[in-house]
Amino acid sequence: MAKTESGAWFIRMMLRTGRDKVGKTQEQIARLVHVSPDTYRAYEAGRSSPHASIMENLAKACGYDAELAEYMVKAADARAEEWEALEANPRFNALYIALAERFYGEIFKFDALMIPGILQLQGYHYLVVRLAEPLANDDFIDGGWDFKESRIADIQARTDRPQMQFLIGETALIQLRMIDEELYQEQMAHLRRWAKKPGVLIRILRGPVLAQRSNIEIYHVGKSKLAGPDIAYSEIADSSWLIDDPKRIASYDGLRKILWKQAIRIEVYNDDDWRYRLA
Incomplete structure (x- = not known):
């Protein structure tokens, strides 16, 4: 991933969002790292990409801590020197996905066993996610x-109304209900509120899902003017993967279409007579 256009997009959007957050102009950042304003503007516009040798200073000027600065340096290294790509680094991927959620125009998230993170209530995170991460300490859970x-x-905060599809395995809901009935009802009400937002669709998938297909995310440019190239994302036991190969993304899209057709809209799920209406 980091050897392709995805890596360049990650760098320039980290610069842009960080600079905005610290309230500095492009000219101010340029002076701090001793490059011309035109050079820095080219970094954010994607016309060129900064060398790894100045990336740490750029990251710090944009308000990032040492950890995030290190990932930006690694991304620059991977692009410039074709070093080992960052596709399988979970923390780097989390940072990329957070940017994708802010700027991509079409977002699809499927999880067969858990409610997708951005749809979770705080109670769900601290109860269910903690149970699913038995080795995690309090700092890890709080940070999550x-x-x-x-x-x-x-x-x-987005004003451009991206198209968002969420597919949730019924297993996630059954498990939650077994753990805490009250939290289940609160979480379901929360999901239905989300489904009323413009551009948001939520469906529930009944039945078993193969393990290698149980966690998929796809991000398309859509109508966004700031998105990077199309990507897919998946997780396994000890790693995660960002994929920007168009052929592989197309195969994930094919699976998405099949699963989406098989699923039930959240608006009718849990209605006593939904089976009769669908029959």
């Missing part, structure tokens, strides 16, 4: 919720 909260806020 803080990250989700920031992503939710960023999505809700």
Whole structure:
């Protein structure tokens, strides 16, 4: 991933969003890192990409801590020197997905076993996610919720109304109901509120799903003017993958269409007579 246009998009959008957050102009950042304003403007516009040797200073000037600066350096290294790509680095992928949620025009998320993170209530995160991460300490769980909260806020702040499809495995809902009935009812009400938002569709998928198909996300440019190239995302036991190969993305899209047709709209799910209406 990082050897292609996706890596360049990640770098320039990290620069843009970080600079906006710290309230600096492009000229101010340029002076801090000793490049011309035109050079820095080219970085954010995607006309050129900064060398890894100045990336750490750029990242710090845009308000990023040492960890995030390191990932930006790695992304620059991977593009310039064709070093090992970052496709399988979970933290890097999380940062990329957070940017994709802010700027891509079409978003699809499917999870067969858990409610997708940006749809979770805080109670769900601290109860169900903690159960699903038995080795995680309190700092990890707290940090995970803080990250989700920031992503939710960023999505809700969007004014361009992206098209968002969420597909949730019924297993996730059954498990939640077995764990805590009250939280289940609160979470379902929350999902239905989300489904009323412009551009948001939520469906529930009944029945078993193969393990290798149980977690898929797809991001298309759509009508967004700031999105990067189309990508797909998937997780496995010890890693995760960002995929920007068009052929592979097309295969994920084919699976998405099949699963989506098999699923039930959240608006009718849990209605006692939905089986008769669909018969």
